[in-house]
Amino acid sequence: MGLTLNETFLAVFCALAILSLVATGAGQWITTRTMDTMRRTRMAIVNSRVRSSWSVLALFTVAFVIGPNALLIVFALASFFALREFVSLTPIKPSDHWALVVAFYFVIPAQYLLLFFGRANLFTVFIPVYVFLLMPVVMAVKRDQELYLQRVAKVQWGLMISVYCISHAPAIATLPIRGYEGRGALLLLFFLLILFVTDLLQVIASNFFGGAALEVSPNKTRNGVLAGGSAGILIGTALGGLTPFLWWQALLMSGLIVVSGYLGTVVLSLVKRSLGAKVWDSNLVLTRGVLERFDALTFAAPVFWQVT
Template sequence: MDRFHSPSAFFFYGLFAFLLLASLVARLLIRSGRVRGEMAGNLADRIRAWWVMIGVLALIFTLGAGAITLFFALCSMAALREFATITHTRRDDHDGLAIAFYVVLPLQYLLVYFEVPVFAALLIPVYCFLLLPVVTVLKGEVQGFLTRVSETQWALMVCVYCVSHIPAILTLDIPGYRYSAFTLVAWLILVVQASDVLQYVWGKALGRHLLAPRVSPSKTVEGLVGGVLSASALGVALAPFTPFAWWQAGLVALTVTTFGFLGGLIMSAIKRDRGVKDWGTLVQGHGGILDRLDSLVFSAPVFLHILAWGWL
């Protein structure tokens, strides 16, 4: 099927149409004076960043599975770097970090790309969990050992293992499903990212009750409920492009958006613990790569497992 006429391509056409509408509305709000000052600048930065990110994703999707896998491998490398900058690493930990960056990360994505699911599933949570502390302990520095080792393990799990589940979806061959797995990746990204945006919109519009003020002061109960339900409705509307019945699409969307919210909340807790607002500054208006991936970190493994257990 021509990639420019595939269902996943139409997902991106819809996203570009939505971004065009959002850009026009934002410009009208700024010109009318309803949004001004720092909020106006933040809104403009966010919309420009979304244009760039969606454009890059659309280009990557036209290039095939190899390009998508490489793209998320590079995202993992950038995210791992962001995570490592806020950890309590010492000079004695550099060998372990080098192994994480230059051995474990590329090996994980090679296992995904060449469809070796057993080793891809076990490499980081089993073998790296057991062997990376050995590299550190042989240096002989015991002060803060548990904290330092666990931070490296967490970094690999979050930034590499969980993110690698996104291109791993491309390896699935669902019986009777008439579209390619590219469409499922697009569906996941669209629904989860829409939930993030809609939680922000609903929170600004109706938010009254703070959900976890010490972790994320901007998250409200109303924003969470409105965003998750709205994004789940979007997942139902797109059910014809998935192997799900409409009610199954609703349940799956509700599940992945809920886990996406939890991922964002946990990543916010780590940032607060380290006293930083954003993971980085790579994406203007959005912080770092991890600030964009935080919801997908938790939702992608769950989505892959739902597909593997229920539809293969």
Template sequence: MTSLFSLVLAAILGLLAVASAIGFILQRRATEPGSVATVQNLNARIRSWWIMVAIFGGAILLGETAVVILFAFLSFMALREFWTLTPSRRGDHLALFLSFFVVLPVHYVLLGTEWYGLFAIFIPVYAFLILPAVATLTGDVNEFLARSARVQWGLMLTVYSISHAPALLMLQTGTPAALLLVYLVVVVQLSDVFQYVWGKLLGKHRFSPNISPSKTLEGLFGGGASAILVGTLLYRLTPFSPLQAAAVSTVIVVAGFFGGFVLSAIKRDLNAKDWGYVIEGHGGVLDRLDSITFAAPLFFHIVRYWFTT
């Protein structure tokens, strides 16, 4: 695992080094205000990528426990961002307290101990039933259905769905499980990066201005195809054949796109541009993990049902 991961990490660091050099050159040449702002945003994104790659790569090298702790922290931050923007009432406070300080940690403990049976149903069954029951004790019935739905959506997106990424570590496929996680993250994140680059270079036709004004058809198809190609070439990280890797990476790319698209629709409904501001050039943690929310569960179950030994 170490040698393959080292090769992938070296390739990513090489790409970041090239991107940093290009950003430096563009910054020196940019003169118009619009160009300067675009280059500054690009360089901010690149700086953040250096930090994110270092944190993720370090967690992978430290082992499974470090990865689970990292994703538990990311889920906590994402859930916090979700509720920072989402309206709530005093009657929601107990359910929210339980979401942050009981449901989330218990869910990740189940993941860390590889208790898959309970991990799979803890949030969609037990939290789904218990949290609205607890909320009724406050006696606040104003918009109760909508408020309960927001509690469930927050947990499903930021905790349950995201946790399926580190859950890959419990699968036995004949391939080091950490490489499956690396594969998922690389394909998902490169899809976002390629869509951004293709959109900036060739984007002319807006996909859905009301939901995501920056997304274009050229970016979507060019970036998606590029990420699928990378996913196919990285088949040695997985138990897949090259053809299977192409098919699975297609699922990852499509699911990742709709993850970002759905989260963008929620942001627009909440009159927000970003979920947060902790990642320079990217927004919040949930802005960076929105594609993972849809892609991780699908990838996990594809691998679990068809490729585990």
């Protein structure tokens, strides 16, 4: 007899908790044993990524225990803070005030309410069609023509990345897959595992194999990205039992998650740089914003949802 949903999640949670505990201990031990300043800094970055995995694991566990609606609340809050961070990087004029009010207090709740009520037909077109047409009208009411197109485009980009793309993550748990009813949370767990584990492995592999740092992500190297991405695909294939996929389908879907996630990291890094901010993780800075924590997810979630 197969495991129930709760039993499967408990088994996966215990395995992840043990791995995270081992990684935390090993990272701290290596840091204390290393004398090279650059290596210590890189290990500190690895340790910060491991701590981030603990927070993600804790949030997902709480949401899983409370119920599927809690997932919507968690990701709705993530969208709110991601959009706030995006807006903080974007030059905003007083005439844009009402456009931001609409974005924060109408668009975000409406997008997640559509998901809550299972209106997938509207969920997929609400922001890219209706809000895309609404925001220019709202911003035109003030009759401020200065840099009008740039201001509208930045707000629309912020909504697409911070709300539309991120909202596809909890939507994965609602996919109506025949023979997989009631187990959507495991599919979301599979998706998040591949995404965040691959990111961690790429940082670790970059530290281990070395090489020239990538311009868009200075704490990663080309060798590290290839090695960590390959490991992420293999892990995803091994975890195929959590999904409705056959082993070769799990392999392809894992590759899709890894590649689209990396492209999201590259694009969001360039977007933030174009807004005048420093490159994420520049000078090996350990702190990361909300957008950077979800950069891979912004591309991978809608792609995975559509393909599945």
